[in-house]
Amino acid sequence: MTNSHSRAPGFARVLRWISASALRIYLVFAFLAVFPILLFTLYADRVLTREAERLEMAESNQVARLSAVMVEEHFRSVTIYLQAFAARPLIVDSFKKRDFDTIFREMERARRFMPTLSLISVYDPDGTLRMISPLDPAVINRNYQYRDWYQGVARSWTPYVSQVYRTTADPQHLSVAIAVPLRDAEGNLIGIVAAAEPLGRISEWLRSVTDSGRRAISVIDRNGALLASPVIDVTKPPVDMSAYDPARRAIAGGEGTGAFTAADGARQYAAYMPIRSLGWGVVVEQPDWIVHARVTDARRQNWTIAVFFMLLSLASGALIARLYRTQQQLTTQVSDLTGSEARYRSLIQGATYGIYRSNEKGFVSVNPAMVRMLGYDTEAEVLALDLGRQLYADPSQRQRLLTNYKLNEVVTSEELRWKRKDGSLITVRISGRTVPDGSGSGYSFEMIAEDITERRHLEQQLRQSQKMEAVGRLAGGVAHDFNNLLTVISGYNEMSLDALPPEHPARRELEEVRKATERATALTKQLLAFSRQQVLESKVMDLNTVLSSMENLLRRLLGENIELSIILGRKLGHVKADPGQIGQVIMNLAVNARDAMAATRGGKLIIETANVTLDDTFVRDRLSLKPGPYVQVSVTDTGAGMDDETRTHIFEPFFTTKPAGSGTGLGLSTVYGIVNQSGGEISVYSELGIGTTFKVYLPRVDEPAAEEAATPRAGSHVQGKETILLVEDEESVRTLTSHVLRRFGYEVLAATDPPQAMRICRENRGRIALLLTDVVLQKMSGRELAEQISAVEPSIRVLYMSGYTDDAVLHHGVLSAEAYFLQKPFTTDGLARKVREVLDTPAQSRL
Structure with missing residues (x-):
């Protein structure tokens, strides 16, 4: 008994020790089995999350960059177009003449050419609206000095993009204004041209850039106001994003990606990019829950597997199988993440700008716009190009770019000359970045290319x-x-x-x-x-008649070794010009052709007339022309021809290729001035060793040709006793004119300026018969002086004189039929006869 009872407690302690040991062994084994699984699962979860974040921010950065480029290039194109519009002589002259109907028609054409603009308007320098397209009479003559775009242009005389506002033409939608200065030939600010760009259209572009709608793209102005977004309600006031960190960084010129907290406390992954030329910014956002939701299923399955494996840690075969299936599921999730890259590729393929990736060997990939830009049919043709030999007009330029780009990560606005498939040259501007390739030993270039040939x-x-x-x-x-x-x-x-x-x-x-x-x-x-400041006496005439009358003179001028051929167009339309000056044009061109053929000891000169109609495509590159019917005069010779450098200078005064003393260098410059002053244009085409063709285009008019009037012979009577008020600010001319008139019997009252002339007129009321005044005076013009004096002396006659004709007074140099005019320099007899002619004519309004 004693032994039995003494052994029982010891056995129980052994059993307890064994049970405790088994528990320890189980716990140790469980720990050793579970801990690696737990670590692996946590690591896989973190890797998956980071990969999702990396891909998201990389894609958002690319979308932000592309959006910024699209917006910046669009507004740059609009600004350049408005500058070209404001610089056209037709617009400047029409604005100075207050011809707003012509300006309205040109603005309508401009809106058809640039359909993204909702309206175009012109303003006086004080901000008063003078014309608007589409026409809105309610706002004409309204003052817009308070607008920031007016203040920006008036202050700096440079283009300005406004803050967001609403136009009267489209008050339900937000817009920004692009304003450019309107200058005259002296560079003075005479007005402002402004156009409205609806922001709703920018939002539409951004919808094509973003994916299913989760990613938000925001374009913000310099003050942080939200201008455009795929999800913005353009009928409401703009949203203020100035307090949002990515927006603040973007408009401050920063560029980058990161995780941020929005005003409502939501966590966002964002990429921000400045639009430097506008002072704007682009922010691309994606809520963090969307990014994380992409890997939620994979994370849930990972943890399920981990728990399952911890419960079945002894089933190694099942664990391996399960890990394999988990790996397969992870692969599927990663594939889903890379699907966004496929959507980005779709965006690249549909872009309107050329987008490509290249390396030192050549193109790696190009989008369809790039293929079209270079004039090829397939992508494979472009990828097979030898860039140095088949793309770059200057192969050394590519080598220089390769060297520079390896040292710089960002490429901005490089202009290059490329060759198209047909051999023609285009000017392109490229932007992008340099990135190392996968091996780390080389570089590749991701670029956006724009064809700016027509703009240049x-x-x-x-x-x-x-x-x-x-x-x-x-x-x-x-x-x-x-x-x-x-x-x-x-x-x-x-x-x-x-x-x-x-x-x-x-x-x-x-x-x-x-x-x-x-x-x-x-x-x-x-x-x-x-200089287009001469006096032209324009008449409706037939150029065929002018050429026919000059044929004998031209043949004598050219000589026997030059064959003259005049081809007159059938049913040739009429033109309105000065017949004498048009004859001078033909004569100068013929002399120029004769001299060009002197080295070849003769040749052939062809003068041809024809009716032509110029369309929008033809006049797009010719600022002084507008579409419509014209009469063309072409002068072709078989002389030595000209190179490109000579051709760019031939219309400049005093430029000549003849030996010293053989010419003034004013022949072709005179032709240029006469044609332009007559409302036309002249162009030249020439090839060395073949010859030259000049083409003159004059506007066709639907009026009958004027009949030649006989010139009346001046009478011999040139004396007089009348009192003449002479107004001339040049002392020497005033002294001479007074002396000549007194020699012929007249009483002369001389004045140096308009105020003195008005004072003399009031003191001699009823005595003065004729006002003889210079056109260009200090303080006011001769016409303004004549109007004021006529108010005091209604019966007084007026005779103008000048060294040239001021555009604003005599209609761009064309002498009015109602005004009497004396061209300087004049002879004493010519002065006396003209004064007598005016005094002998019945008094009427001829100002």
């Missing part, structure tokens, strides 16, 4: 037009000053000749002075023709 051509046309306008204004000013000097020289020389007897020895020297004065007068007339 328009800019070149604008610069050439501005240069010719500046040179012409300088030439006209010089000619005007010379005409004043020549008037004095010619006048005193004539009086000196009249005072000397025929046998006086000094007459020979004075005759030489007279001849030199006549040559100088001819030279100033050529300068005035180029």
Whole structure:
């Protein structure tokens, strides 16, 4: 008994120890089996989440970049188009003449060409609206000085993009205004051209960029106002995003991605990108729950598997099988995440800009827009190109770019010259980034390319037009000053000749002075023709008649070794121009052709007329023309031809390729001025060793040709006793004119400026028969002075004189049929006869 009872407690302790050991072994085994599974599951969960976040922010960054480029390039294109519109001479001249009907028609054409604009309007410098398209009479003459776009342009005279507002044409939708200065030829601000861009259209573009609708794209202005978004309600006031961190960073010029907390406390993954040229920004957001939801199923299954494996830790075979199936499910989830990359590829394929990836060997991938830009039929043709030899016009340019791009991660606005399939050259602007390839030993380039060939051509046309306008204004000013000097020289020389007897020895020297004065007068007339400031007496005429009457003269001018062929168009339309000046155009072109064929000892000259109709496509690159019917005169020679450098300078005054002393260099510049002043345009095509063709386009008019009127012979009676009020601010011209008029018996009251002339008129009311005034005076024009004096003396007659004709006074240099005009320099006899002619004409309004 004693032994039995003594063994029982020991056995129980052994059993308890064994049970405790088994529990320890089980716990140890369970720990060793569960802990690796738990660590693996936590690691897989973290990897999956990070991969989802990385792919999301990478895709959002690409979408933000593409959105910023699309918005920036669109507004840049609109701004350049508005600048070209505002710089057109037709718009500037019509605005100065207050011809708003013409401006309205041109604005309608501009809206058809740029359909994204909801309206275009023009304003005076003080902000008063003068014309709007589409037409809204209710807002015309309303002042818009308070608008930020007006203040921006008025302050800096540069283009300005406004804050968000609502237009009167579309008050239910938000818009921004793009405003550019309207300048005259001297560069002065004479008005403002503004256009409205509806933000709803930008929102539509963004809908095409984003995916199923979860990702939000926001375009914000410089003040943080939400301008456009695929989900914005454009009928409500804009949302203020200035307090949102990604928006604040974007408009401050920052670029990046990250996780942020929105104003409502929601967690967002966002990418932000500045639109630097506008001061705007782009923010692309995706709620974190959407990103995490992509891997929620995989995470749930991972944890289910982990728990299952922890419960069945001894079933190693089942564990391995389950891990394999879990791996398969993870692969499926990763495949779902990469599906977003497929959607991004779809976006690339549908983009309107060329998008490509390349490396040092060539193109790796291109989108369809890139294939179309280069003129190829298939993507395979483009991928097979040798870039240095078949794409770049200058192969060394590609090598330089490769070297520079390896040192810079971002590529911004590089302009290149590429070759299309047909061999034609285009100008492209590329932007993008440089990225290392997968091996880490090389680089690839992700780029966006835009064809800006037509834009650069328009800019070149604008610069050439501005240069010719500046040179012409300088030439006209010089000619005007010379005409004043020549008037004095010619006048005193004539009086000196009249005072000397025929046998006086000094007459020979004075005759030489007279001849030199006549040559100088001819030279100033050529300068005035180029500067479009000469006086034209326009008539409706038939160019066939003009050419027929000149044929014998042209044959004598060309000589026997040049064959002349004149081909007259059938039923040729009429033009309105100065017949003498048009004859000068034909004569100058013929002389130019004769000199070009001198080296070849002869050739053939063909002059041809024809009716042509110019469409929008033809006049798009010719700023001075508008679509419609024209009469074309072409002059073709078989001379030596010209190279491109010579062709760009031939219309500049004093430019000549002839030897020194063989020409003035004013022949073609005179042609240029006469054609442009007549409302037409001249173009030139030439090839070295083949010849040259000049084409003159003059507007066709539906009026009968004017009959030639016999020129009445001036009477011999030029004396008078009337009182003449002379207004001339040039002292030497005023002194000479007064002296000449007094010699012919007139009483002269001389004034140096309009205020003095008004004072003399009031003091001599009823005595003054004629006002003889210069066109261009200080403080007011001659026409304005004539109007004020006519209010005091209604019966007074008016005679204008000038070294050139001011555009605003005499209709762009064309002499009005009602106004009497005396061109400087004039002779003493010419002055006396013109004064007598005006005084002998019955009084009527001829201002």
